[in-house]
Amino acid sequence: MAKEIKRQIRTxxxxxxxxxxxxxxxxxxxxxxxxxxxxxxxxxxxxxxxDRQRSEKxxxxxxxxGLKWLGLEWDEGPDIGGKYGPYRQxxxxxxxxxxxxxxxxxxxxxxxxxxxAIVFRVSEEEIVFTDLIRGxxxxxxxxxxxxxxxxxxxxxxxxxxxAVVDDQLMQISHVIRGEDHLTNTAxxxxxxxxxxxxxxxxxxxxxxxxxxxxxxxxxxxxxxxLSYRDKGYLADAMLNYLALLGWNPGGQEEYFTHEELxxxxxxxxVQKGGAIFNQVKLTSMNKxxxxxxxxxxxxxxxKKYLLLDQKKNHELLGMEEGRLKAALKTEQGRLSxxxxxxxxxxxxxxxxxxxxxxxLLIWRESTAADTINYxxxxxxxxxxxxxxxxxxxxxxxxxxxxxxxRNWHNGxxxxxxxxxxxxxxxxxxxxxxxxxxxxxxxxxxxELAHKKLQDSISGE
RNA sequence: GGCCUCUUCGUCUAGCGGCUAGGACACCAGGUUCUCAUCCUGGAAACAGGGGUUCAAUUCCCCUAGGGGCUACCA
Numbered sequence: 001m002a003k004e005i006k007r008q009i010r011t012x013x014x015x016x017x018x019x020x021x022x023x024x025x026x027x028x029x030x031x032x033x034x035x036x037x038x039x040x041x042x043x044x045x046x047x048x049x050x051d052r053q054r055s056e057k058x059x060x061x062x063x064x065x066g067l068k069w070l071g072l073e074w075d076e077g078p079d080i081g082g083k084y085g086p087y088r089q090x091x092x093x094x095x096x097x098x099x100x101x102x103x104x105x106x107x108x109x110x111x112x113x114x115x116x117a118i119v120f121r122v123s124e125e126e127i128v129f130t131d132l133i134r135g136x137x138x139x140x141x142x143x144x145x146x147x148x149x150x151x152x153x154x155x156x157x158x159x160x161x162x163a164v165v166d167d168q169l170m171q172i173s174h175v176i177r178g179e180d181h182l183t184n185t186a187x188x189x190x191x192x193x194x195x196x197x198x199x200x201x202x203x204x205x206x207x208x209x210x211x212x213x214x215x216x217x218x219x220x221x222x223x224x225x226l227s228y229r230d231k232g233y234l235a236d237a238m239l240n241y242l243a244l245l246g247w248n249p250g251g252q253e254e255y256f257t258h259e260e261l262x263x264x265x266x267x268x269x270v271q272k273g274g275a276i277f278n279q280v281k282l283t284s285m286n287k288x289x290x291x292x293x294x295x296x297x298x299x300x301x302x303k304k305y306l307l308l309d310q311k312k313n314h315e316l317l318g319m320e321e322g323r324l325k326a327a328l329k330t331e332q333g334r335l336s337x338x339x340x341x342x343x344x345x346x347x348x349x350x351x352x353x354x355x356x357x358x359x360l361l362i363w364r365e366s367t368a369a370d371t372i373n374y375x376x377x378x379x380x381x382x383x384x385x386x387x388x389x390x391x392x393x394x395x396x397x398x399x400x401x402x403x404x405x406r407n408w409h410n411g412x413x414x415x416x417x418x419x420x421x422x423x424x425x426x427x428x429x430x431x432x433x434x435x436x437x438x439x440x441x442x443x444x445x446x447e448l449a450h451k452k453l454q455d456s457i458s459g460e
Numbered sequence: 461g462g463c464c465u466c467u468u469c470g471u472c473u474a475g476c477g478g479c480u481a482g483g484a485c486a487c488c489a490g491g492u493u494c495u496c497a498u499c500c501u502g503g504a505a506a507c508a509g510g511g512g513u514u515c516a517a518u519u520c521c522c523c524u525a526g527g528g529g530c531u532a533c534c535a
Contacts, residue, residue, distance in 0.1 A: 018535075180528095244473080248472085273467060275472065278472065427495070
């Protein structure tokens with residue numbers, strides 16, 4: 001038996017730029033990247049734009065932007081070149097022509113009478129190959145009907161031919177792709193044999209499914225990777241979530257950095273059945289990552305959101321950066337995506353006017369009269385405080401003991417204070433908010449609340 | 461229809477002949493608390509069904525059922 005020289009591990013992701021980068025494609029890219037990195041191999045990005053009608057430059061850009069955002073880096077690709085370029089199929093015509101000519105010369109393929117297609121001859125047989133995830137897979141050529149078209153013309157190759165030629169020329173050792181390619185693999189093996197190519201190792205990933213257990217597609221909702229970025233999902237969270245869809249390292253831990261994923265990745269632990277892309281779980285994972293952001297990263301994250309609609313968020317954007325940072329920090333525990341940001345940050349605006357109902361100011365076990373009293377007492381107490389005391393560590397104990405000294409109830413005083421400052425039923429604690437908006441605004445807001453409540457009572 | 465393929469809580473999964481079948485998300489209850497969130501405690505929740513093999517099957521084999529994919533001059 002001939003000792004085979006161990007080939008360099010080379011994997012690839014080969015998206016076709018006919019739409020926005022799909023989360024399923026991103027996940028396949030991730031698995032290819034993890035596998036290559038783990039083995040000390042190389043990861044290649046190839047753009048499969050043989051379908052000129054449907055391929056668009058903007059989609060190619062979306063693919064590149066999306067993969068980069070996720071944190072995947074390729075060793076060779078259309079943007080950086082490499083030793084087996086070009087990496088765009090539309091620029092590789094000569095290679096496909098040569099392969100087609102060879103197939104025709106060897107009578108493995110023929111041109112139909114008027115030259116509008118080149119057909120690859122297939123005899124009836126069963127193709128057997130080893131899948132790194134599924135083991136032995138058998139596909140009879142009858143399953144797709146035998147002969148198949150490999151090109152529209154010498155200058156117009158189709159997917160099967162182009163993919164096979166490129167994988168050979170680019171020295172791809174492992175083809176890791178979706179399960180929907182299972183029968184395509186049999187066709188590719190036939191082409192490889194006819195062209196005297198090497199057959200790479202194959203691994204077919206379980207599909208990403210929608211809630212109805214169907215292959216995740218555009219009609220199922222958001223499948224564009226970057227749409228998740230724009231909704232406030234962090235790349236680290238997305239990467240982590242995607243990695244665990246159809247794979248896991250075996251233990252109980254489920255939060256991993258990219259480096260940790262590389263270290264523990266193993267194709268044999270890839271699941272065989274499809275996995276539902278569950279946005280609820282993704283969101284909870286995102287929340288976890290959001291909690292761990294330091295204040296500068298959190299500020300960057302928040303600003304990206306505000307920039308999405310600059311007009312609407314004009315005031316927050318124009319605000320002093322320290323204040324925005326502090327405001328975000330107080331709301332950090334409540335953040336999970338961008339969805340709620342606008343509402344959560346509303347109180348932080350300097351011109352915030354308190355559009356809440358006065359009844360909200362009254363704690364459930366308190367009365368309007370008492371609340372009015374607390375509100376004015378608080379305002380007076382704050383006026384006595386120096387600006388240097390206006391930090392949470394000083395403010396909190398001071399007011400708490402001030403309340404205790406008067407035999408008041410924390411809730412009866414703190415609830416109205418918090419509502420006066422945020423106008424919300426649910427919000428960060430009153431001291432944290434008071435520190436962010438500053439002493440002057442705190443007093444103003446307390447006086448506003450006081451007036452609101454008084455007006456509502458006298459209006460009855 | 462044909463071919464291929466898959467099957468553990470609702471979801472993502474651990475398990476690789478002997479376990480009270482574990483974790484996470486979601487859900488429910490309680491605690492902490494001015495509220496929400498966080499955090500802590502607890503709870504409900506699964507081996508698709510039927511045959512084998514074996515002292516012993518979630519685990520190995522077969523059948524059935526169900527799901528999914530493919531069946532383009534798309535990729």
